[in-house]
Amino acid sequence: MAPNLPFKLNNPDLFRDKSLVGGEWVEAKSSKRFDVYDPGNGKVWATAPDNTAEDTDAAVKAAHEAFLTYRRENPKSRAQKLLKWDALIRENRDDLASIVTYETGKPIAESQGELDYALGFTWWFAGEAERVQGTIQTPSAPNRRVFTVKQPIGVAVALVPWNFPIAMILRKAGAALAAGCTMIVKPSPETPFSVLALAYLAEQAGFSKGVFSVLTTSLDNTPGLSESLCRHPLVKKVTFTGSTRVGKLVAKICSDGLKKCTLELGGNCPFLVFDDADLEQAANQLMALKWRHAGQACITANRVYVQAGVYDKFADIIKEKTAALVVGHGSEKKTTMGPVTTPRSLDKADAQVEDAQKQGGKVILGGKRLMGTSGYDGYFFEPTIITSAKKEMLIAQEETFAPVMALFKFDTEEEAVQRANDTSMGLASYYFTKNIDRTWRLLENLEAGMIGMNTGNASAAESPFGGIKESGYGKESGKDVAIQEYMVTKTGTLTLSDHY
Ligand SMILES: O=CCCC(=O)O
Numbered sequence: 001m002a003p004n005l006p007f008k009l010n011n012p013d014l015f016r017d018k019s020l021v022g023g024e025w026v027e028a029k030s031s032k033r034f035d036v037y038d039p040g041n042g043k044v045w046a047t048a049p050d051n052t053a054e055d056t057d058a059a060v061k062a063a064h065e066a067f068l069t070y071r072r073e074n075p076k077s078r079a080q081k082l083l084k085w086d087a088l089i090r091e092n093r094d095d096l097a098s099i100v101t102y103e104t105g106k107p108i109a110e111s112q113g114e115l116d117y118a119l120g121f122t123w124w125f126a127g128e129a130e131r132v133q134g135t136i137q138t139p140s141a142p143n144r145r146v147f148t149v150k151q152p153i154g155v156a157v158a159l160v161p162w163n164f165p166i167a168m169i170l171r172k173a174g175a176a177l178a179a180g181c182t183m184i185v186k187p188s189p190e191t192p193f194s195v196l197a198l199a200y201l202a203e204q205a206g207f208s209k210g211v212f213s214v215l216t217t218s219l220d221n222t223p224g225l226s227e228s229l230c231r232h233p234l235v236k237k238v239t240f241t242g243s244t245r246v247g248k249l250v251a252k253i254c255s256d257g258l259k260k261c262t263l264e265l266g267g268n269c270p271f272l273v274f275d276d277a278d279l280e281q282a283a284n285q286l287m288a289l290k291w292r293h294a295g296q297a298c299i300t301a302n303r304v305y306v307q308a309g310v311y312d313k314f315a316d317i318i319k320e321k322t323a324a325l326v327v328g329h330g331s332e333k334k335t336t337m338g339p340v341t342t343p344r345s346l347d348k349a350d351a352q353v354e355d356a357q358k359q360g361g362k363v364i365l366g367g368k369r370l371m372g373t374s375g376y377d378g379y380f381f382e383p384t385i386i387t388s389a390k391k392e393m394l395i396a397q398e399e400t401f402a403p404v405m406a407l408f409k410f411d412t413e414e415e416a417v418q419r420a421n422d423t424s425m426g427l428a429s430y431y432f433t434k435n436i437d438r439t440w441r442l443l444e445n446l447e448a449g450m451i452g453m454n455t456g457n458a459s460a461a462e463s464p465f466g467g468i469k470e471s472g473y474g475k476e477s478g479k480d481v482a483i484q485e486y487m488v489t490k491t492g493t494l495t496l497s498d499h500y
Helices: 053-070 075-091 093-104 108-129 167-179 192-204 222-231 244-256 279-295 308-323 343-358 413-420 436-445
Strands: 019-021 024-026 033-038 043-049 135-137 144-152 155-159 182-186 212-214 235-241 260-264 269-273 301-307 362-365 384-387 404-410 428-432 450-453 487-495
Touching: 019 053, 019 192, 043 192, 053 155, 053 182, 053 212, 053 222, 075 093, 075 108, 075 167, 075 192, 093 108, 093 192, 108 167, 155 167, 155 222, 167 182, 167 192, 167 235, 182 222, 192 212, 222 235, 222 244, 235 244, 244 260, 269 279, 269 413, 279 301, 279 308, 279 404, 279 428, 301 308, 301 413, 308 362, 308 384, 308 404, 343 362, 343 384, 343 404, 404 413, 413 436, 428 436, 436 450
Parallel strands: 155 182, 155 235, 182 212, 235 260, 269 301, 269 428, 301 404, 384 404, 428 450
Antiparallel strands: 019 024, 019 212, 033 043, 135 144, 144 487, 362 384
């Protein structure tokens, strides 16, 4: 049944190219399918069902039907299924990583790294399932007890991005399934197969029909399908990761039905390097953070502010390290940076580089798209570094989501904080300094939901993930907060007899 794939799977059953609705592998009602491209060569390598709004009702009803039973399942049993899912994903890690590489373009080692990161979520939320607790209180009124119980909210919908198609799903689904919710995932049109493979493994792990469903769709039908899922009266929770523009639309639509939302939106994250920083440490962290998936992470460093005393030296270090990156197809072992996932990102990178140059920015490395040059058929852009960056530039004002790094110079801590916070977004901020007082001041003064102190890697299953300002609201991962995004709190008040 599997088409001829451009790569070999040790477990060919993992490749699923139908939607999973109520435990059945199905085509869209229209029978239409859409093409999925390999960003590394721009060629179609498989197709998936092009679901539309007319496909949502059946999926939601099946998820609701499943919820009526799953909500009553003992938390230990949910935890055991999550652990089984975790074990199966672990067993199939390398195959799943190959699928991710062909969908997103990221180097195979990065895809494997994404799997390892993502498995933190299944493991963590298996534990969380049994840790949900209510409260009990003796209030001021006589003979009264007040208590709270936590219950799963209902059918949850996950609208997920293409940049981390396994990790983003397991972070959401881990919490939802641990809480006792059922979930319908609408993956990005670029990355349907990694999610379908996870759905297949969820079936194998013993989750009942309809507990975890997937509706794939094309770019054209994404808005209609997503809106109909958000508006469906049986959907009680929507979790979205993506741009701030679309996040605001999702929030507006969900507000009509007063649906509970978690929004993980845009970043435009600052990365501050002070004169007293360990420059080698800062540079190594920046390399890993910025070039991870060719600059396409919401928490990537978008604006790098370097204090005047170390600016030139730091620029030289970063340039030397970046020049050593090997750009190529993600499946090749020697590749350390792959293509961007969609050609739209190339246009954005071109526009930001051109704008920066017009405004006096100096391109000290790269600067051009590689696509179309010898050996580069896919959506490749040179790893690019721009110095003398200014706040008026596009690159300071909008997320890049491509391998372009801008270095801004600053003089004082106050100036750095003011410029770092000079954005509508507040996802993550990073800084490098050896001054302990400054470390604490910056933690308090930077406007972001996540703060990396002498690190560019702050994401983990144990740590609450989420932004403030226009980077959204709600937390994913971490203790208590994430699972409770999928729960409601009920207050019980019991009056006892006078002689209890
Ligand atoms: O792109 C956003 C997610 C990145 C992460 O989970 O570290």
